[in-house]
Amino acid sequence: xxxxxxxxxxxxxxxxxxxxxxxxxxxxxxxxxxxxxxxxxxxxxxxxxxxxxxxxxxxxxxxxxxxxxxxxxxxxxxxxxxxxxxxxxxxxxxxxxxxxxxxxxxxxxxxxxxxxxxxxxxxxxxxxxxxxxxxxxxxxxxxxxxxxxxxxxxxxxxxxxxxxxxxxxxxxxxxxxxxxxxxxxxxxxxxxxxxxxxxxxxxxxxxxxxxxxxxxxxxxxxxxx
Ligand SMILES: [Zn+2]
Numbered sequence: 001x002x003x004x005x006x007x008x009x010x011x012x013x014x015x016x017x018x019x020x021x022x023x024x025x026x027x028x029x030x031x032x033x034x035x036x037x038x039x040x041x042x043x044x045x046x047x048x049x050x051x052x053x054x055x056x057x058x059x060x061x062x063x064x065x066x067x068x069x070x071x072x073x074x075x076x077x078x079x080x081x082x083x084x085x086x087x088x089x090x091x092x093x094x095x096x097x098x099x100x101x102x103x104x105x106x107x108x109x110x111x112x113x114x115x116x117x118x119x120x121x122x123x124x125x126x127x128x129x130x131x132x133x134x135x136x137x138x139x140x141x142x143x144x145x146x147x148x149x150x151x152x153x154x155x156x157x158x159x160x161x162x163x164x165x166x167x168x169x170x171x172x173x174x175x176x177x178x179x180x181x182x183x184x185x186x187x188x189x190x191x192x193x194x195x196x197x198x199x200x201x202x203x204x205x206x207x208x209x210x211x212x213x214x215x216x217x218x219x220x221x222x223x224x225x
Contacts, residue, residue: 017186097126107151136172143176
């Protein structure tokens with residue numbers, strides 16, 4: 001950046017994160033500081049179910065350690081395998097995947113009056129192979145889950161290329177397993193700890209709109225530098 005003569009340039013702390021919003025522009029969030037999740041670890045990837053569970057638990061722990069007033073809870077396994085507005089907020093593997101084949105995963109977030117009422121995460125095993133190891137030719141399950149859980153919490157994509165909530169990933173990428181300050185700042189802004197002074201965009205006046213917003217993670221080929 002070039003300095004500007006005799007001008008004071010304020011460079012605000014870069015907030016590259018963004019929030020999922022309804023059609024009225026209000027940021028989506030869970031009403032209670034607890035969100036309850038179920039996992040269907042059954043998969044056609046040859047990944048042992050306990051390894052799927054471990055990746056899921058680690059992804060949950062990453063967000064629960066972000067210093068925000070929201071907790072994800074592992075409610076155990078479920079045999080459902082579909083996304084729906086119900087009491088089962090489900091993470092599951094979709095081997096049919098009738099949608100865009102470039103999408104690695106999809107978080108469906110259902111909201112009413114900007115309050116999230118249900119959410120599901122589907123993993124695209126029709127077009128991608130997942131791994132819980134360090135396989136450079138597969139998608140890292142824990143990284144993808146951590147990204148999608150960010151959507152489930154109400155975060156949209158970040159412009160910070162290092163952030164877990166950056167919009168794209170690549171085969172073998174494991175860096176999204178752990179959050180960056182931008183991810184943590186975003187969640188803290190959305191769910192301030194009691195007693196902290198914050199300026200959240202108000203949800204006053206939002207209309208009774210029930211909608212689904214999709215958080216997507218796409219594959220890109222980035223040139224190695
Ligand atoms: Zn995404």
